[in-house]
Structures are given as C-alpha cells and as structure tokens.
Amino acid sequence: MTITDVPSEKRPARRSVVLSGFLWLLLAPGAFWLVGRVFGLERGLLIALFAATPFVAAWTLVPLLAALVARRWAAAIVAGVVAFGMAACVLPRALPDLDRGPSEGVALRVLTINMLYGQADPDEILALVRDNDVAVLAVQEFAPRGESALKAAGIDALLPYQQLTAEPEASGSGLYSRYPMLTQDSRRNGGGFQQAYATIQAPGAVAVHVESVHPLAPAGPHMYPGWSADISAQPSADESAEPRILLGDFNATLDHAVLRDLIDTGYRDAADAVGEGLVTSWPSRGGFDGLVTIDHVLVDERIGVDEVQVHDVTDSDHRAVLASLTLPVS
Numbered sequence: 001m002t003i004t005d006v007p008s009e010k011r012p013a014r015r016s017v018v019l020s021g022f023l024w025l026l027l028a029p030g031a032f033w034l035v036g037r038v039f040g041l042e043r044g045l046l047i048a049l050f051a052a053t054p055f056v057a058a059w060t061l062v063p064l065l066a067a068l069v070a071r072r073w074a075a076a077i078v079a080g081v082v083a084f085g086m087a088a089c090v091l092p093r094a095l096p097d098l099d100r101g102p103s104e105g106v107a108l109r110v111l112t113i114n115m116l117y118g119q120a121d122p123d124e125i126l127a128l129v130r131d132n133d134v135a136v137l138a139v140q141e142f143a144p145r146g147e148s149a150l151k152a153a154g155i156d157a158l159l160p161y162q163q164l165t166a167e168p169e170a171s172g173s174g175l176y177s178r179y180p181m182l183t184q185d186s187r188r189n190g191g192g193f194q195q196a197y198a199t200i201q202a203p204g205a206v207a208v209h210v211e212s213v214h215p216l217a218p219a220g221p222h223m224y225p226g227w228s229a230d231i232s233a234q235p236s237a238d239e240s241a242e243p244r245i246l247l248g249d250f251n252a253t254l255d256h257a258v259l260r261d262l263i264d265t266g267y268r269d270a271a272d273a274v275g276e277g278l279v280t281s282w283p284s285r286g287g288f289d290g291l292v293t294i295d296h297v298l299v300d301e302r303i304g305v306d307e308v309q310v311h312d313v314t315d316s317d318h319r320a321v322l323a324s325l326t327l328p329v330s
Helices: 008-038 046-050 053-059 061-070 073-094 122-131 144-153 221-232 257-263
Strands: 106-114 136-140 161-165 173-177 181-188 194-200 208-213 244-249 267-269 295-300 304-311 320-327
Touching: 008 046, 008 053, 008 061, 008 073, 053 061, 053 073, 061 073, 106 122, 106 208, 106 244, 106 295, 122 144, 122 320, 136 208, 136 244, 161 181, 161 194, 173 181, 173 208, 221 257, 244 320, 257 267, 257 295, 295 320
Parallel strands: 106 136, 173 194, 208 244
Antiparallel strands: 106 320, 136 173, 161 173, 181 194, 194 208, 244 295, 267 295, 304 320
C-alpha cells in the first residue's frame, strides 16, 4: 500500500505519530547527556565528549522549542526538564559567586601558560608578567628552548626565584616567583609529566603551596586511566595545612566529575568564581580562541578571587590564565 492508498482521515494521525517520534529522538541525546553529566559517567570516548557539554546545553533548547511549536506537551515537559538541568550544570559559570573568598588581605597575581613544547613567545609572556604585576608564573610543556628563551627575554629580573624542570617535548614544568621559595621541588605524575611546586610567602601573607599542574591528556584509550589517576592524585585542599594554589593545564573541564571531586575537597575554580568559567582556553591558534576550558586556577577556599583574565600568546595552543587573588594575612 502506498501513501496515496491510505485513507485520507488516517494520514494526519500517521503524520502526528511520525512527528512525535522525531521529537523524542531529537531530545533523547540531551537527556542521556544530562544523566551522564550529573552522575559523572565519563568513560572512554565520553571523556572528550563531555568537554563539549556547554554546546550540548545550548542544543537542548532546539527540541524544547520544536516540541512547544508542535504542541507535543509530554515531549515539551521532558525537553524542558533536560534543558533546565543542563542550564543548571553550565550557566552558573557565567555568573559571579556570592562567596568569592576574603576580599581583605595580601594581593597576589598568578599566571599560567602551556608553552607548547617551549615555543610560546617569551616576550609576550614577560609582557603579561610585567604589565599585570604577576608575582607567580607557572609553565607547562616547559622545554629547554622555552627556559632559554624566557631567560634571554629577562625573566630573572622580574621573577628571580625559580623551580625549573625543563625537559624535551611536553613533560617539563616550571615555577617562577617574585618572592622567596621556602621549599621547592618537582614531582613526576603517573602520566609522565613533571609538576613543579613550591611554598611561597608574599610579605605580610601566610605561606602558600603553589603547583604547576599538568595531568595526562585523555587522547586515546591507553591514556584514559592515567588521565583520571593524575587528576585524582593532585593535592587535595587541607584546612590543617597551608593554603594551596593549583594552576595549569588540567586537561579537564568543570564537566568532568574527577575535576569537580578535586575542587570539592576545598578549592574554588577562580574563573568560575568570578563568572568567567565559560571563557575557553584551548585550542587557541591563529586567532581562534578555543572550544573548551581546560586551563584553570584552583585556589583554597581561604583565598579570595578578585578577577580572572584570559590572554592569547603567540605560538602556544593554549591561552594564558591570569588570576588576581587575595591571600590571608600572616
């Protein structure tokens, strides 16, 4: 029987069923995504896909509007719940927190940049340090060429205290500071990357632990377990110890449960705190500002967050993240 053989009174009913089925198919991906996001079900390929959650959140408005226009109320209700749930996951990052930590104390500006095998323009990095009164610089993918370039550009005059572990390719790490390092060292995480760290004390402030973070990227099946293990192994916030600042290329977004679990130990994401949590940081090359936010500054909840800026740096595929913080007084 062809469509023309169907009695005319049955054709609208068939079209209605087809339309309803299409709407349910349209909203199903967003519904499954929401469940995965809420319950932290990133596994395998979902790890990379979950980084796109803000885009999926925007997409969930499409089936909602389609269901409302088609007057399919059951589908519209489910689509509305999904859209609301995704908005609840994503939109708070674009709104300043009521509690951003203490506003009274000692100011400290920190900067982090992944140097892409040491290629990032040293003059631009130094300009960011100089123009923004940066006291602590964390670098990842810190190769010997990058160390030499920063030295030649004059970084020693600005940030003379240093913990540097330059290595070929992507595994090197470094910390530069205006203030003395009371303790300093570097550790190699399970994924093979160095993470330079130090205890730094600005005049009048309590000492803080600062670490240049760079867990393994979830770039393939053999790297998925290492990615999760590296983030889980980052130092937890500890009220009984000195406040901690973790900054760098986390290779994770706030839509990854393993990063949220780390933050829940007693950190706040600086960009999220000031309403800049949706500003992207990677990949950034040739004027393209990126798709995802994987570069972060996490600060102990005893530290206040005043401002966060993101800056392009020539010859790096990451944008630099600059955070203005307030440390407790000693």
